[in-house]
Structures are given as C-alpha cells and as structure tokens.
Amino acid sequence: MSRALRYTQQELQQHLARTYVVGTLRGPARRRFEHLMIELPELRQHVQRWQDHLQPLADAAPAETPDPSLWKAIETQIAPREQTAKSTSRPWGLPFLGRGLGVAALVLLGALATLLALRPTAPTAVDYVAVLEDSAGIPVAVATTKISTQLLKVSILRDPELADDADLELWAISKTDGETRSLGLLDRADSGERLLTAAETRLIKDALSLLITVEPEGGSPIGEPGGEVFSQGVCVRILGWQADEQSG
C-alpha cells in the first residue's frame, strides 16, 4: 500500500498508459483516461510507445475473414448523403467527420479525377493534395502541388462572391511549429496555377493543413490571417501516380 504513495506522477501516467493499451483499464476509469489523453501530450506519448511495443502481439492474431456482407454495410454507412443548405458552424481543427458531401462532392470528385487522372498527352502526377472545406464541412476548394516542378494548382469549386476590394489568400499551417504562413494570393478565376518559390514549396511539404481566408485587396496587412475563413483542409502526401515518372 505504501508503495503506491511513492509513485511519481510520471510512473502513474506510464502505469495507466500500459493498462489502457493492454486493455485492463476499463469502464469509467478508461473514459477518464481518454479525456486526460486529449489534454496531456505526455500521456499520448506513453500510449503510443506501448502501442508500438505491443503491435507484434496484435499482428500475431491469425487473420479471420469477416462476413462477406460487411463491406456493403460500411459502404452504405459512409456514402455521401444530400446536404441540407443549413450551415452548422463547426469549430476548426476537428477531424473531418465524413458526413454527407452532397452535390459538392460530385463536383469535387470530378475536379479530383481531372487533376489526378492520366491524361493522354501530358500526365500529371501530384505530390501533395489538400481538400479544403467551408465551415459546414463542404469541400469548396482543392489544392494540389507537384514538388519537382514547384507547381501549385488551386481549384475553387464554389464562387466565394468576393467584394471588388477583397482577395483570397492561401496559408499553410506548419506541422513543425503550428505557425500559419502565407502562400500568397489566389487567382479569382476558377482554377489558378502558380509556380512556387523554393521556400513556398517547403511550406507545402511541412504543412499540416492549408487555409484560405478573405482578406483586403493585396492580402492581409498583418502577415497572418485576419479575415474570414473561406475554407480549410488537411494536406496529405500522395506518391506520384505514374510508375515511369522518375521524380527529378
């Protein structure tokens, strides 16, 4: 009993993390721990370490084919539904919840298909893709970047209806330090292509997510987003589609 009193905070945290991963932490205690994990990065690190430690155990369980009807059930559950026009304000930074995408999804998928498909004359492989959503979770812009040519292409899927003296500005939110840095203004046209500087290319590679805001003409005067957010989305790395493309 007295042993317990000698535990440091760190030891306690590690102990809880181990029981969480192994599965002996259950019930209300487990839920409390999950809430704590949201707030304490050190807890998440302990948990991650233990998940890594025990992964060979997980891999050891012999595979068991699931019920053949299961995939259909999953497909049905995640299928896009028609969106109602109501926009629910959602805090930024929450993971995309995969709710119905509605009509915008068809436009989006078309845009993506065009961007990513093999074209007979000039195949285009992209390296980084971001799908940016508005506050209702509807995709309204797609940004793709090809690193070797430093080419950024942003397709705006829905007219932002800008005032004459306003501009759209693109920002990258860094994975490394969480800072938001400008990638410059966007063309008002439906889709603009632009050559990035070497520094801007590095911002894309380092980006956790991209952000588009509505700023005064010429861009935000303060060097950080000041205007209304038009859309935001995670930026992911997609390896080039063409096998014969030697990235150079």
Added chain:
Amino acid sequence: MTNKRDADSAQEPPSLNETCGQLLARCAIKDQAALAELYKLTSAKLNGLVLRMMGSRDRANDVLQETFVQIWRGASTYRPDLSQPMTWMTAIARNRALDHLRHESRRGRILDEDIELETLAVADQGSSPLEQFISEDTGARLRECIQRLAQSQQHAIFLTYFYGYTREEVATRLNTPTGTVKSWVHRALQRLEECLAR
C-alpha cells in the same frame, strides 16, 4: 530533386504499412476507392483481433464495421510521423471492441466455440497458441521479454490483450483471487517495460 525512396521502391514492393499509409492519405481526401483497398488488405487481420476480443462473429462484425467507419472519418487525423498505419488502425479496432465490452461480461455472452476453446488453451496450458505467430523479426524482442515473465503473468496478459478479459474475469477463469490477478498484470507490465527499454 531525386526521390531516393521512389528509386528504392522500384526494386522492392512496398510494405503493408507503406501501402496503408498511402491509402490513409487518400481516405483523408475522401477517396472511397482507397478505403475499399484498405479493407481488402487489412480487414481479415483486424478481424482476427476483434473476433477474439468479442468472442462471437456477430459482435465482431459490428465492431469491425464501426472500426472502418472510424478509420474513414478519422483518416485526416492520422499522423504518419507519430505512428505506423497498422498500429493506428489496430488501436481503433481494439478501442471499439473494448467500448463494446463495456456493458458485457463474458458470462452473459454467447461465445463462438472455437474462440472459447482457444481461451481455454491459454488458461489451461499456460501459453498462448498465438505466441507462435509473433513475428521473428518485428516481434523477437517482445517474445523474448514475454518469455521472461512468470507463467501466471503470461496467462493474464494474453487473456486480457487477446480475449478482452477483465481482471475479474481472468480471476474467475484461473480460479484465483482478483487481487492476485491485478498484481500479476501490474508486475507483468512493469517487467515488460523494463525489458523492452533495454
């Protein structure tokens, strides 16, 4: 700018984790074909875990469905710099299962016979039939560390990790006081930590 990775992977096929990483990235931008591919590659593997924890195929199906829906919805939160794709997906599957087990005890559940027999083997024979499946390369260290544990500690770890037993249920199965099981688990985890840290 030469991409060394691409040059190397021209010789070797991508590992499961590499492929899953790409598929998760595509899921993050809502490419449903990527989820279908991910399902093909990993559903049986994840089901192997889930089935043993839930004890019945019916319940395993429910959990597996929730798992893939959560993978789909949460793909944009997956951080490749923090964990391997299979580790991330395994955690989702096991957490879903443990969530379902929250309201159930084994006694009340109807369990598939083959899984029950497997758990009996663990309880009675003192080692898990699954031990043999721990990978030679990725799991050698873990296997070594597990084998250093006392038999009773190994029982307890296997029954909880693979079969979702609570410590009380382990106590019942092994006909031992719950307090004893708690200390087995506690010591086992501590010793594993020390062993793996070396």
